[in-house]
Amino acid sequence: MSSGQQARAQAAAITPGGKSPDHERAPGERVRALFDGHRLSPGQRRIAQYLIDHLTEAAFLSITELAERAGVSQPSVTRFAVSLGFSGYPALRDALQPIALSAVAGSPGGSGQFRHNALQAAVDAEIENLQNLRRLLADTDQALDIGRELAGSVPLTVLGLRISVSLAEYFAYAARRIHPDVRLVTRGGSVAYDALLQSRAAGGTWMLAYAMPRHAKETLGALRAARSVGLRTALITDPTLGPLADAADVTLTAGTGSRLVFDSYAAPGMLSAALLQAMADADPERTQARLEGYEQVADQHGFFL
Template sequence: MAGAAARLHKLFEGHRLTPTQRRIAHCMVRRADDAPFLSSVELAELAGVSQPSVTRFAVALGFDGYPALRRHLREAPGDGGAEADADATANAYQQAALAEIENLRLLAAQLADPAPVAEAARVLAASRPLPVLGLRAASAQARGFAYFAAKVHPDVRLLDEGGTMLADRIDAAARAGAAALLCFALPRHPREVLDALAQARALGLRVVMVADSAFAPVARPEDLLLPAAVGTGLVFDTACAPMLLGRVLLEAMCDELPQAQARLEEFDARAAERGLFLP
């Protein structure tokens, strides 16, 4: 992630933004290099919102108005030093790897406060069953999480396919007693995810979301949102940080599940009996 985008993410962290404000923030991150020079009218047009919404967004961030926000962005220190020079000489593949390293650094800084992950883990560990949603690009993250979570949680239900059956499966999970739903939300965000989450919320499920940013278009203010940036330097996005955040969330869930260690030991014993893995 470029330094300008990283600074914007840091600026937006910790603020409870409305869906409209998250849309503005997401637009600014995508246009990070241009953001300090955009007028409020230009930013409103790019984000597809009204000009007063941009003003309210700046105030929500703690500024007197949009001019103060723009002045803050212009005065922010630029990138420099040997690391920036090294990045400039790297080839496209190296730059993609370096961008993912930066994403992981941002995630490490975010995890300095473990409270959001701990809260999400408590919510998910208590849900019986636990539906795990991830469609299209996010299906791999959901499947990986569900695979490992099933070793310590008694009832994990993977929702990695859309279509007419998705609504039935969410409804079935709620009827079976689910209290929460974990969603991996990555670009490009399928409309089906938005619809599925709306249904889950209407059924009373608490949504925990691992998303590519704090401004994911499928998120709502009441969700427990855990952001982890994706890499965009290659033809297809890379998702090292969301994958790691999913594993961190699993680690925290194990602390909330009293039988987690016993279940793992039981699985290992059965795997050994069956010769499941190579020695």
């Protein structure tokens, strides 16, 4: 059974008592259940959000009308339906229409409540990601071990390409306050390879890499290049893993928020802060000296308000 068939079966299943297992769930949550577990592109998320926000109307639109309303092409709608495991848009529409009819029957406001709760649902998903990370960090040994290794690598290379650049920049900015030589790499290909060669030649032993969805091929190339020049690699990525994890020496995962058009990174950001703490604790004397020195420079030059 395909994932689309499973989703339709879950949405339409009837218990012996005559009620759907998710009878008490809001229609908006039942629609989201069709999308959960699928990695959607930003364009596909626009379609998904339009369906959630306008369910009672959108479930009965033609593919041409839906594409126009969502601001995408007709082939994009077809690819969206197929990515969910449906044979095409008509099959997806067949799954949506019973949910839409239940929304009309049960709520005079129709789909208005979906718009009201969409952002809250995204926050709830991020809270769940943080709770999962909290469980992961219950055993601190791995984070502390990686922190010691990163602290001892001079220079320390931090890699982040495409959407992962912001997380890598955050980590590198903070790490420079407590580490003497942090080298940030935000370009792939031969530029990254050159930076890795230089880092290894200068005595570096580790690279920390970020790989958030959608995973860039260049990140996989950089991980393999790091291994080829003798650098060990720690990877922070989402739980989908894949070939990136095989190319890294150590992998730490944190869920990304995928309810909105673009991902959010509360859990990866928190994991980054935990590794920074582990680095700071690995060499407390160096950490204290560097932080105090930086504060003196900041006061002298008036860096902050």
